[in-house]
Amino acid sequence: MMDFFSVFGFDANTEWVLTGSLLLGFASGTIGSFVLLKKQSLISDAMAHATLPGVCLVYILFQVKSIPLFLIGAALTGLLATQAIQLIINRSRIKTDAAIGITISVFFGFGIVLLTYIQQHFGGSKAGLDTFIFGQAASLVKSDVQVITIGSLILTLIAALFFKEFKTVVFDPSFAKGIGLPVRLLDGLLFSLVLLVVVIGIQMVGVVLIAALLITPPLAARYWTEQLGVMAFLGGSFGAVSGISGAVLSTTIDHLPTGPMMVLSASSIFFLSFLFGSKKGMFTRMVKQL
């Protein structure tokens, strides 16, 4: 893998970044397929936005720039946000979409408050927390990328190992219960995968757009296949291509933010799939009608 990239003349650090973005893209595309089928795309967006206050709170409490601590903080507030959405839906007359909107804006707004608080009181430019908003691959050091790379590998592996069980639980929970699958446990595991892919991805892609890597690649894959297995793999591949092309573009061209470039790559793949996809693409359907 490393030798493959060095052909293009990237230095060692960039090679790590590219490997990380490739694997992160693959993990999010695969796991995103389940998110899409569970109709939780926007909930994952809320979760992603809500990681910002977590990262900031950890910095305020411990005043060190430690990636593991940041990720724990991010996971905690991300989890809190999804709990808040559930609570609002279950305990009031507010519907799902408004509950998600409330959570996104309030958690993120509070995150910005904390971010400016850090800048005022601790000289936040040192902490570099700004990069969490849109992500900046160029600012990542080797240890950051190792977290992303190894994390993505593990997440993809778990998704592959439990693929059959996840599939049954997502498509037919009552059947899954009937054949004795631990439905709640599997649901919880799947949720943890989503949360973790968001958490390890925010440094590279940013909290504002990481959810797009969960939503767009699998949705593009839907235009090529109707089988979940193929969709998950294809979604993963689309994610990997988006991840690496975004990272390459943002590291080679000055000032280009990484996250938005990855998302634009994914959107382009989606657009092409929307037009030419072999199963549901617009042109394919038009040709069939002729």
Added chain:
Amino acid sequence: MSYTLWIILTGCLVGITCGMSGVLLLLKKMSMIADAISHTVLLGIVGAFFVSQSLNGLPMLIGAAVVGLATAFFVESLHRSGIQSDAAIGVVFTSFFALGVVLISFIGDQVHLDTKHALMGEIAFVPWDTLQINGESYGPVAVWMLGIVLILNLTLIAAFYKEMKISTFDPQYAKLIGVPVVLVHYLLMGMVSLSTVASFDSVGAILVVAMLIVPGATAYLLTDRFLTLLLLSGIVGIFSAIIGYGAAVYWNVSIAGAMASATGLLFMVAFLFSPKHGWLMKKVKQRRLAAGS
């Protein structure tokens, strides 16, 4: 008028304008469209800059309104082509927003438009950017823009009050009795886009989303009547702006962020203590019923 008052006035105007148009979306279960539009407006503003090479009000207003309507249109077309609505919204707004952010980074430092500005706005600078006619200053541009949009929104709501009320509560019945539902829908979209654009520049995306969704939701927990709902949304928006400003000054933090947090705080109070729909109040009532029987 002093510096502080102009900022608070701007915040309050954003609160009323977004609060009132947002609650109409809430009733139609379209809050996430508001979230989407308030992100994509960025692309409209950047696009207008590339076309007109200036950060003038009018081209920006047009650009943002066009992109706002395009967002609503694309989301609906994707949804109609068979994509579930949450994913359709997710794809459209993240694509547009990413494009906007990337385009901004090409502009560079030559003009006052960057990603941070897009998210957090520059409400603290509102008082300095005044409307100049023949060398005389007539108050901040943002206040004028917001004021005009507010009056426009109020006129539209007054003119189509019945139609909006019926088509938000019962679209099928509205169609049956001949209310132009599609027209009312796009009118509403237009109102939301305009409110978003007018607010976006001064307060940023975060606060626009918060003010569009949260005050309406808070009011929805407090009342069942349409007119009261509209008025309450505006009032909650104003209170959020004032509380948020106070907190921001006290702790020396982002004004837009603090106002957004304040909307959350007021929502939480209503969620727990609303006499009719509050969680705790319902529990108390249940307790009393159980004790009585």
